[in-house]
Ligand SMILES: Nc1ncnc2c1ncn2[C@@H]1O[C@H](COP(=O)(O)OP(=O)(O)O)[C@@H](O)[C@H]1O
């Protein structure tokens with residue numbers, strides 16, 4: 177079904193949702209308590225502060241509150257400077273995911289996004305369809321399941337997005353989901369459409385490599401370069417050129 181973007185103004189903010197997928201979407205959907213009262217809340221650890229898994233009329237979804245990382249997080253953990261609705265983290269990610277869905281790329285399907293204004297700043301939340309029975313690539317590495325085949329598929333996955341000019345701002349092993357049937361890229365916060373250029377494509381790949389190295393891939397896997405990184409780059413190049 178075609179995505180049908182609809183905006184609804186709320187007191188102190190606004191929400192955006194896909195009216196074809198979630199016609200009943202409501203601002204209460206962003207409130208964990210709302211789902212808890214309905215016995216439809218499951219909390220999942222991982223990521224910053226964890227995400228909530230909610231059973232909505234649009235199927236199982238993931239509810240994420242936008243949090244800052246790094247130093248500023250200490251005193252300003254979830255407030256962002258307001259520069260207009262289209263620039264909010266949640267609306268921007270929703271629209272980038274909708275664009276990816278239109279291209280049939282493997283990323284979470286966006287369901288609803290919202291922001292709330294607090295003077296000069298805002299806070300934001302996003303709801304996406306849950307990818308079921310998935311493990312992160314980081315978990316696969318920890319469990320000894322990252323092999324040349326999975327590495328090649330990961331490279332091909334990244335190339336499919338790059339081919340369409342989709343830049344991922346935080347490409348790391350926690351943002352690649354692996355299921356029995358397919359791989360997905362998630363977490364497009366701050367991602368953007370970019371003019372094709374080798375510099376940003378290589379920077380994305382380098383970030384993924386650093387993430388694997390940081391998770392101990394070199395100590396864990398004999399000859400990481402030949403058995404994992406080589407196949408990953410091979411899968412990437414092959415798909416990019418296809
Ligand atoms: N749509 C989704 N389906 C399944 N799991 C998800 C989904 N979105 C997020 N997750 C899980 O939650 C974790 C954190 O979400 P993510 O979007 O990466 O936010 P952040 O890294 O900012 O905390 C992911 O690593 C993944 O395990």
Ligand SMILES: [Mg+2]
Nearest residue numbers: 223350351363
């Ligand atoms: Mg993440």
